[in-house]
Amino acid sequence: MIPTFGSYHLANVRLHRSLTPGLSAPFDADGFALADIAVADGKISSITAHGRSADAIDLGGRIVLPCFVDCHTHIDKGHIWPRKPNPDGTFMGALNATGADRTARWSAEDVARRMDFSLRSAYAHGTRALRTHIDSVAPQEEISWPVFETMREAWRGRIELQGACLLGIEGVRDRKWFDRLAKRVAAAKGVLGVVTYMVPDLEELLDQVFAQAIKHGLDLDFHADETDDAAAISLKKIAEAALWNGFEGNILVGHCCSLARQPDLEVLDTLDKVAKAGLAVVSLPMCNLYLQDRRPDQTTPRWRGVTLLHEMKARGIPVAVASDNTRDPFYAYGDLDMLEVYRMATRILHFDHPVADWPQTVSATPASVMRLDGFGTLAAGGDADFILFKGRSWTELLSRPESDRIVVRGGRAIDRQLPDYAELDGLMVE
Numbered sequence: 001m002i003p004t005f006g007s008y009h010l011a012n013v014r015l016h017r018s019l020t021p022g023l024s025a026p027f028d029a030d031g032f033a034l035a036d037i038a039v040a041d042g043k044i045s046s047i048t049a050h051g052r053s054a055d056a057i058d059l060g061g062r063i064v065l066p067c068f069v070d071c072h073t074h075i076d077k078g079h080i081w082p083r084k085p086n087p088d089g090t091f092m093g094a095l096n097a098t099g100a101d102r103t104a105r106w107s108a109e110d111v112a113r114r115m116d117f118s119l120r121s122a123y124a125h126g127t128r129a130l131r132t133h134i135d136s137v138a139p140q141e142e143i144s145w146p147v148f149e150t151m152r153e154a155w156r157g158r159i160e161l162q163g164a165c166l167l168g169i170e171g172v173r174d175r176k177w178f179d180r181l182a183k184r185v186a187a188a189k190g191v192l193g194v195v196t197y198m199v200p201d202l203e204e205l206l207d208q209v210f211a212q213a214i215k216h217g218l219d220l221d222f223h224a225d226e227t228d229d230a231a232a233i234s235l236k237k238i239a240e241a242a243l244w245n246g247f248e249g250n251i252l253v254g255h256c257c258s259l260a261r262q263p264d265l266e267v268l269d270t271l272d273k274v275a276k277a278g279l280a281v282v283s284l285p286m287c288n289l290y291l292q293d294r295r296p297d298q299t300t301p302r303w304r305g306v307t308l309l310h311e312m313k314a315r316g317i318p319v320a321v322a323s324d325n326t327r328d329p330f331y332a333y334g335d336l337d338m339l340e341v342y343r344m345a346t347r348i349l350h351f352d353h354p355v356a357d358w359p360q361t362v363s364a365t366p367a368s369v370m371r372l373d374g375f376g377t378l379a380a381g382g383d384a385d386f387i388l389f390k391g392r393s394w395t396e397l398l399s400r401p402e403s404d405r406i407v408v409r410g411g412r413a414i415d416r417q418l419p420d421y422a423e424l425d426g427l428m429v430e
């Protein structure tokens, strides 16, 4: 259906208002307008309201979205499930199982093969940019960062890959080692990341993290408050630290689950500070649904685990959703399919009635947090990187997996073959 070269016109496609800033056309209540897209030499040469064009390919009102941006993943952990499942589905179960697997199995080859498998899946589903956290507890940082750098080069032009180091914030107490890690991350043009816990010296340790980020000009990426414990307020502590350190880089904070368990006054105070400090927040709805409110004795979970994205967005805080873990002890499922993430987010987080600009959570907003100009929106002059779905409305789009979607990169439909799980069998034996 999509020509493999040259120039062509796609007519009668549905584009969303929140992802097509330059389009002037009548938008319906769901935010869609019928439009025509002209493609030439791998670029979008124009996007106009749907009219009539003699040699256009009529797509019958099918939805076209920009390629996805997945701003929070762990492709260094991905796909270890068959050899290291989570014994009980809890957060501690995940942490311990992953730690044991990392120590025993994460050679450069093991990490590289699983990363490549993940990237091929993400690419086939229509992802154009992806940030992965990289477990950086010694000595893993010396193994995984070179693999990441090689992978980023190999994938350049297909997936724009970013890396953020990952370690518990108590690791920052070893100042010399953390100083070396920050230098390593800076050399790889990465992002500085830690997992915050309510340790007694949290404020002091956060100051160390901000100091290193300022020294090396790095953006920051935190895992915060991935717990139902209402006493976990590290999101607020991060915002306060950003303000008193006068930090000017981008800060992305993931999870923030406990915020949904706190009293309103506490929530309001935190959101004020998060907005003032310019933090962006990413919710990981599938992973949070899996790990949070996991109860003993097979009793039923009673909350969804996600943070307060509606309240954040209402205050102008940039919000995103992302894949997080895939087939590892933190989440038994997942395939880096951002349409699945958006579908699940719509259901878990109520991204509907109205849909409004929620589609930006998987495209334009994470692109901005990741400083990727031209990603996550469709505009004349931009790369012809988009996904053509069967669905013509939100209910059609989000009711089926859309496994037959067409992913167009640089104007051409790509081969969407997913890697076979059997490829990883050799890594799964004891």
Ligand SMILES: [Zn+2]
Residues within 6 Å of the ligand: 072, 073, 074, 133, 223, 254, 324, 325
């Ligand atoms: Zn994560």
